[in-house]
Structure formats: C-alpha cells, structure tokens
Amino acid sequence: MVGGGGAEQELSADNVKGIVLALLSSGFIGGSFIIKKKGLRRAAVASGIRAGVGGYSYLLEPLWWVGMITMIVGEVANFVAYAFAPAVLVTPLGALSIIVSAVLAHFILNERLHALGILGCVMCIAGSMVIVIHAPQEQEITSVKEIWIMATQPSFLLYVASVVLVVSVLVFHFSPLCGQSNVLVYTAICSLMGSLSVMSVKALGTSLKLTFEGKNQLVYPETWFFMLVVAICVLTQMNYLNKALDSFNTAIVSPIYYVMFTTLTILASIIMFKDWSGQSLGSITSEICGLIIVLSGTILLHVTKDYERIPQSRTGIYAPLSPSSTPRLNGELLRRIEDDARSPEDEEKALRRQEMY
Template sequence: MGVSSDNVHGLVLALSSSLFIGSSFIAKKKGLKRSGRSGVRAGLGGFSYLYEPLWWLGMITMIVGEIANFAAYAFAPAVLVTPLGALSIIVSAVLAHFILKERLHIFGVVGCVLCVVGSVAIVLHAPQERAIESVKQVWYLAIEPGFLVYTSVVLCISLVLMFRYAPRYGQTHLLIYVGICSLMGSLTVMSVKALAIAMKLTFSGSNQFVYFQTWFFTVVVVSCCLLQLNYLNKALDTFNTAVISPVYYVMFTTFTIFASMIMFKDWDSQKASQIVTQLCGFVTILSGTFLLHRSIDMAQNNVPNEPEITSETNLNSV
C-alpha cells in the first residue's frame, strides 16, 4: 500500500466512519426497543420508530459516518476502505455489552481482535487505486460483461430473498435480512465510489454533473441505501446487535471486494502472494466472526433468567 496523501486522507475518513457507524447501531437499537413498547415493532413491519428521538440520533450518527465513508472512497480504493469497517464491530460489540446488556464473552473479545487482524492484513496488501479522470471511465467499467453478469445475479438473488424467503423466514434466520443488505450494499459501494470520484473531479474544476452517468449512479445510491435501511432496521429489531454487526460486516465486505475486483480489476496488477495474503485476511475475519457469534450464545445460556435476553435468544435461532 502506498503512503500518498490521498491514501492517508482515505484511511482517516474510513476510521472516523467506523466509529460513527458502530455507535449508531446502539442508538438505533435503543430507539427500536423503546418504540416497540408502544407500537408495532419494525421486525413485524411497523414504523413507530420514526417517532422515537433516540432512533433519529442513531440515524444522524450513521449518516455522518456514511458521509465520511463516502468521502473516503474518493481518495482510496474500495479494497482498502471497506475492510476498515471492522472497527465498527469493536465499537458496536463493546457498547452493546455495556449499554444494551448483550453480554460479550472473552471469546468475543478474541473474535473482535481477529477481525481487526484480518482487516490489517487486507489493508497492507491492498492494490493501488487506478487513475480515473472522468465518470465516463467508471461507466465503461460498469457496463463490461463481467460486472453486468454480477449485477444481474445480485438483483435476482435479492428479489428472491425479499419476496419469497423474507416473509417466511426473516424472523428466524439472520442471513435473510443481512444477505439482502450485503448484496445490495456491494452495488451501493460501486455507485458510491463512482459518485465520489465525480464529486472530487467536479470540486477540482472538471464538472462531472453534465454527464447522465453521474445522475444514474446517484439514483442507484439513493435507491439501494433506502432498501438497505429498511432491512437493516428489521434485522436490528429482531436479532442481537453484537451478532448482526460482524455478520453484516463479513458479508458486506466480501461482496463489495468481489464486486470491486470484477469492476475495477483490482487483482490484475497484484502478485499471487499478495492475493493469497488478502484471502488469509478474510479467513481470519471469518474466524473472528465465528468466535464472536459463539460468545453471544454462551453469554445468553449463562443468564437464562433475564427476560430481554431470553426473548432474543428465541428469535435468534439462525
């Protein structure tokens, strides 16, 4: 990885984003719990959380984090920025332990550390960003056969999950809601990167908003974000926050880097050893996620008399 000023700016923005986003999970979960006591829960299709100030605090915090994340993509490649979301796992899990009383076992701490170690391995061996001088270049990359096939597959799977499996198994299988968010998230990031590049070039004097491609990417970003927000709320209201965060991170990061590899051909200029190291980083992250998931189960089994945890245990039969 280079040490250019752009990379430094991208890293700082990505780290700040993770801190804000990790905190937002907690505020939104508290707001969802409060709204569920007086109205229809989000997990059952209700929208009473829109009247809860704490939920809006979490929403604003998440927006700030997403803006920082958006800016990071204008300076650094997706393969470098996306894995840094591991920090949000640490923030979310630790705050959930102290604020939401969602107990984090010692194995959960080890799991968080493994997630960070895996992310560091990916970051240190991330490919260099290719030079982009116009949003049209991103558009030509997006309409190449390989990425069009990927987009078609993602849309088909997401539609099947939304209309066939979510109504039947969404309340009992975590991967349904998180899978929809992660799949659509990979398309969101590609569009976000295109839009961030367009804005960066515009601010530098080359107006990119005269091209329809910039507006197309804008529409995709807004549409996908609204869809992700809806299903993320359902997941947060139904399952344990300390489990949602790492699972969502792993799936989202995997799909995003895979999409970036296809669209921007990130691995074409890398050696086999660098690619293998990045794959090892993913295995490390997956191991950390497994430990964190198991630690939550162990903590819940140790405190069966707490009504809040017992109810979530019944829902969290993935």
Template sequence: MDGASAGDGGSASGGGRWYTGMSSDNIKGLVLAISSSLFIGASFIIKKKGLKKAASSSGGVRAGVGGYSYLYEPLWWVGMITMVVGEVANFVAYAFAPAILVTPLGALSIIISAVLAHVMLREKLHIFGILGCVLCVVGSTTIVLHAPQERQIESVTEVWDLATEPAFMCYVAVVLAIVALLVFKFVPLYGQTHVMVYIGVCSLVGSISVMSVKALGIALKLTFSGTNQLIYPQTWAFTMVVISCIITQMNYLNKALDTFNTAVVSPIYYTMFTSLTILASVIMFKDWDRQNPTQIVTEMCGFVTIFSGTFLLHKTKDMADGLSNSSSFRLPTISLARSFKQTDEYSEGVPLRSSDSFRSLH
C-alpha cells in the same frame, strides 16, 4: 521507488516501506475509514447513554417498548450527529480508496463500541471478546498493508465505462436475477424461517450500492477539485441507483433484524456483504489485476481473520447478555413482559456496524 529505498537505507525496512507502498489516495481513504469507525462506534455508546437518560426521566418510556422520549434528549442527538459524521467520512473514503480496503474496516467500529461500552457503560467485555478485538485489528492491518492501489480516474464517464463492461454487466444481471428470485419466490415461502433469504437480498443489492456509492464519491471528489461532474447524466444515474439500492437494503435488513436473532444476522450479513462487495469491486475496478497472487491470498486471510473476530465479539456479547437462545435462528415465542425486556436490550445494546449504520449498507 528503488532510489527512495536505497536513499533511506535502514529506514526503508521499517515504516518507510509501509508508507511508500501506499498511494496518497489510499492513505486518505484509510484515515477516513478509520475515522468513520471511530465516530460510528462512539455514536452507539452516546446514543445508548441518551436512551438510558431519556428512559430514567420522569414519564419517560423506553425505546424498546415503543417510547419516543429519547427524541427530546440532547445526548441522543449528539450520538446521531456523531453517526452522521462517521457515515460521511465512510462515503468520502470510497472516493479515495478501493472498496476492498474500505469495506472490511467497518469491523473496527465493533471494537470501538465494545471497548467504550466496557469503560463508559460498565458492560463486561469477555476474555474471548478481547481476543475478537485483537483478531479484527490483525485482520484489518493485514488488509491495509496488502490493499491494491486506487485506480486513477479522471471522469465519471470512465467509471460508467467500467460499469458497462460485459463482465460487470453479467454480474449485475446475475445479481438482479437472484434478487428477483429471492423476493418473489423464496421470501413468501421461507422469509420467516431461513435467515439467508433476507440477508441474501441485502448483501446482493449492497454490493451494487457500494459500487454506485464509489462512483458518486469519485464524481463529487472531481467536482470539488474543479472538474464539474454534475453535468454528466451518468452522475445522476449512479445517484438513482444508490437511492434505490439503499431503500431495498434497509427494507430487507429491517425484516431480518425483526425476525431473527441479531447475533445470527450481523455476522452472516457482514460476511456476505463484504464478500460480494469485494467480488463486485474486483470485477468492476479490476483491483486484483494490479496485484500478485500472494497479495490476494493475504487479503483473503485478513478478511477471514476479521470475520472470526467479529463472530467472537458477537457471540461473547450474546453470552454476556445471557441470551441462551443464541444458537437458534428464530427468536422463541415468549411472554409479553419478557418480550419487552429483550426488545429493550436489543434497542439499547451495542449493535454491530452492519445492522445499524450506512456502512453496513456499504
């Protein structure tokens, strides 16, 4: 590293230092994560145009009032395929880069959606929305430049050993205990009135699912490179954990979105999910063991910056939609006609990545 810096001279102080400071795997993961955000962010706009086109066709019933005419609209399917491509890229990104790098970059899809909606759908982007975009970019750049190097793993059994170490097993036990308490005690009592109940279940389970997704991604990466990992039972154990966690997340995230204002759910979910995912990754993969305190604090500042930008984007979208009830946790009881109108707005609006895509689950 020193020799390269000396040889490069002045160039080492510019882009060369950034490049040499990241491993090739981190760069691959970064490119995949950004590509995922581009595809998923664009998919929201394509699907919305498909929904509008389907609703405007003769006899078309809008999705917000229970119609399914969009299933016959090719443009909507293009959007779905685009989203699937983005989710695949996101899945593969976890195989190359640490979760502390990949997960926060999900906020970039919000920027893509907001900008494309402004350009293609003529949806007004508030000045504070632009500031939110800038904050997301600044926060993402901060995390990228200070992210830890990916741990070199030669077999899925190594990941299993990391997952079964006492520290991570304690984390899993605590998560399962809290989830059980929330599901059996607090959901029946407070699920319909306190947003943190549903979001807590989603975020806690999500942190486990991301670790399993990363383990499965590593297994597939090694398999495709010539070292078959499908023969190990650990690979299939991680697969079962992924499936179980995703089903649980989808169930309770849908409950949260159906009960509370999206403008409230999405920022809280993004913050809790990303925070717990980073915590789980730090415990299991020991990401921070390879970093100094300055890098760690800088990463946390980057995350807070992204959250601030995400919050601004969502609040300004809420302002643009004219939803006066954005400060309330519960959607108020309104007339049937207005209910249909608001439901349609939510179904076709540009949603946050965390509420409508697989990365929101990971």
C-alpha cells in the same frame, strides 16, 4: 508499482486519507447500531408494534433518529473514503464497527462479550492491518465515463443481474416466509444491495471529487444515474437492516452482515474496478489472508456470545413466540413486560428474550 515477491507497497497520500476516513466511519457506524437498537426498543414498547414485524413507529422515536444521524455521519465519511481509496482497502476496515458495536453492546445492552470475543476483536484489527499494508494503489480516473465503461462490462453486468435476481427472490418469497426466524434473509438482502451501493458510491464519489478539482462531471447523465442507484440501494438497506436489528440480537446481526457485505463488496470491486490488476501474487495472497483473518474474527465474535434461554417472567408468557404471532400480540407482550418487570434488569432480560425469537 509493486515489487516482486510480494514486497510491501508504500501507501499513497490518497490511501492514507481513505484509511483515516474509513476508521472514523467505522466508529460512528458501530455506535449507531447500539443507539438505533435502543430507539427500536423504546418505539416497540410505546406503540405495541415492532419494526421486525412491519411497524414503523420508530420514525417517531428521537433516540432512533440520533442513531440514524450518527450512522449518516459515518456513511458520509465512508462515502468520501471510497473517493480516495479502493474498495478492497476501505471495506475491510469496517471491521472496527463490529468491534465498537460488540463492546458497546456488552456494556449497554448486556449482550455479553467473552474472552474469545475479545480474541475476535484482536483478529479483526490484525487482519485489517495486513490489508492496509498490502493495499493496492487506486487507479487514476479522469472522467465518470471511464467508470461507466467499467460498470457496463459483461462480467459486472452479469454480477448485477445475479444480485437483482437473488434479492427479488429473498424479498418476495423468503422474507415473508422465514424473515423473522432466519437472520440470513434480511442480512443477505442488505449485503447484496450494499455491494451495488458501494460500487455506485465509489463512482459518485469519484465524480464529485473530479468536479471539486475543476473537472465538472455533473453534466454527464452517468453521474446522476449512479446517484439514483445509491438512493435505491441505501433505502433498501436501511429498511431491511432495521428489520434485522429489531428481530435478532445485535451481536448476531452485526458480524453476519459484515462478513457477507465485505465479501460481496470486494468481489464486486474486483470485477468492476480490477483492483488486483498489476499487483504481485504475494500482495494479493497477503490481502486474502488478512481478509480471512478479519472474517474469522467477526465469526468468532458471533459464536462466542452468550445466548442462554431466559427463564419465564412474571407475565406468565413463555418464549419463544410462534413466528405466526401477530404484530399486536408482540406489542401487548412488550407492554406487559414493561408493566410487570420488578427491576430494570428484569425488563432487560424480557426484552432480550423477545429479540432472540
């Protein structure tokens, strides 16, 4: 299976399918960040209540739905990718979505991408290539019951219990307290739930793949249980990702979310599916190095962004707003910004100032 001394593995046909689907998925998801961001802005101006402070008017905004459909297409491709390739391979390729998001944000949202940010993009691509070259082969699974055994092993149950506990504390204590001022709260919730959703997606995808091959897995209650877990985790991720995108700059949310999500998902996959079992030390080391390069690239994309303070606008209202400001005040300020802005550039600056705080 694996040569000694860290020899490179030949990619299987299933791994190649997983890679192609993962790359397509990242392109769609990266673009959806920008489209949804524009939709959230429009909804906030129209309704006066931002999603970041509890508003749901974005559900009536067509542009937000375009972004959501784009994300769904990407997630479907990602879903299928997990049915063919291990999470250790598929998840890090999500770095492409960060690159797409950063480049589009530079041109569409005026969130500047500097030279070091470009270096971060290159690092993400290079690290992903290293991971692809040394990716483990997917172990053969013949029934969803095999996955259920993996999901109920003590080590993974301990991981699940830890995730549920941490998410509960974040949602009920830290989210109301500092969710609007600390980007780690919302992104941590998304990432922790995301690691569980990927494991369930992997299980569900494999079940459907076996079903289409003639081995019906829909007769087993385990398949439907995994489907329920996927629904709960995805809905939770959507809710808190919307809050994060509306409360903070896209170039902050995307890299932090990716770093946390990727790390936790790979950890969960190693615990549940034993992805590194049978691999040589050299291959494992190469994968870890590739992952570190990818994560470093996403961090570089984050820290090199331009977050200068925007001068006072004609409204006479200064940033930052207090975290205790009411949702209606945020909405009224957005309306006044739209009414008083001298040019599209002035409006863009004022909206950017709101995002930063």
